[in-house]
Amino acid sequence: DVKVTQSSRYLVKRTGEKVFLECVQDMDHENMFWYRQDPGLGLRLIYFSYDVKMKEKGDIPEGYSVSREKKERFSLILESASTNQTSMYLCASSLKGSLEYNEQFFGPGTRLTVL
Amino acid sequence: GESVGLHLPTLSVQEGDNSIINCAYSNSASDYFIWYKQESGKGPQFIIDIRSNMDKRQGQRVTVLLNKTVKHLSLQIAATQPGDSAVYFCAENIYGGSQGNLIFGKGTKLSVKP
Numbered sequence: 173d174v175k176v177t178q179s180s181r182y183l184v185k186r187t188g189e190k191v192f193l194e195c196v197q198d199m200d201h202e203n204m205f206w207y208r209q210d211p212g213l214g215l216r217l218i219y220f221s222y223d224v225k226m227k228e229k230g231d232i233p234e235g236y237s238v239s240r241e242k243k244e245r246f247s248l249i250l251e252s253a254s255t256n257q258t259s260m261y262l263c264a265s266s267l268k269g270s271l272e273y274n275e276q277f278f279g280p281g282t283r284l285t286v287l
Numbered sequence: 288g289e290s291v292g293l294h295l296p297t298l299s300v301q302e303g304d305n306s307i308i309n310c311a312y313s314n315s316a317s318d319y320f321i322w323y324k325q326e327s328g329k330g331p332q333f334i335i336d337i338r339s340n341m342d343k344r345q346g347q348r349v350t351v352l353l354n355k356t357v358k359h360l361s362l363q364i365a366a367t368q369p370g371d372s373a374v375y376f377c378a379e380n381i382y383g384g385s386q387g388n389l390i391f392g393k394g395t396k397l398s399v400k401p
Contacts, residue, residue: 262330283328
């Protein structure tokens with residue numbers, strides 16, 4: 173059974189704190205993604221990674237960074253959390269390759285509140 | 288369909304009725320489409336997918352229809368059950384492009400009345 177796990181379901185942090193969100197997948201997928209989801213705005217891509225140590229900016233990378241040191245793990249970092257980063261954060265992974273149709277498998281999400 | 292402003296479109300159906308959820312996709316070059324279901328407090332789950340060389344695909348109680356002429360996708364759920372209550376959204380992808388990046392619609396909330 174394929175699985176994407178996220179380190180926390182709920183997280184409460186204070187403005188200015190550095191926040192780490194961890195995501196692990198056990199499917200040996202090359203691609204990993206971080207999204208945030210806000211009411212009425214749908215899923216917005218923050219960063220993605222095609223391979224270990226590779227990262228690409230998505231649509232809304234400002235205020236975030238990522239780390240991919242191992243294939244199975246993709247971390248999202250909020251360098252200095254702000255209240256407008258209160259959101260649901262979703263991690264996903266998918267197979268790489270032009271011969272594959274790229275269904276993304278999602279984790280359960282982390283609901284982050286920044287006070 | 289696509290959301291307007293901050294509010295998700297909502298579809299309310301009676302248990303046992305059929306549901307039809309619509310999605311207008313954005314890129315005429317997209318050739319792979321997915322429907323996801325997201326229950327409250329959970330991550331999205333894959334329901335069904337379809338390639339652009341097809342116009343219909345059926346799963347268990349679900350059917351996806353693709354109309355490439357008008358860039359429209361629909362999800363039909365037969366005999367809707369309370370467990371089908373969730374937000375449904377479509378996603379599109381270009382085959383072999385963008386390393387698997389999906390473009391997501393904003394979603395439709397399905398509410399099933401017992």
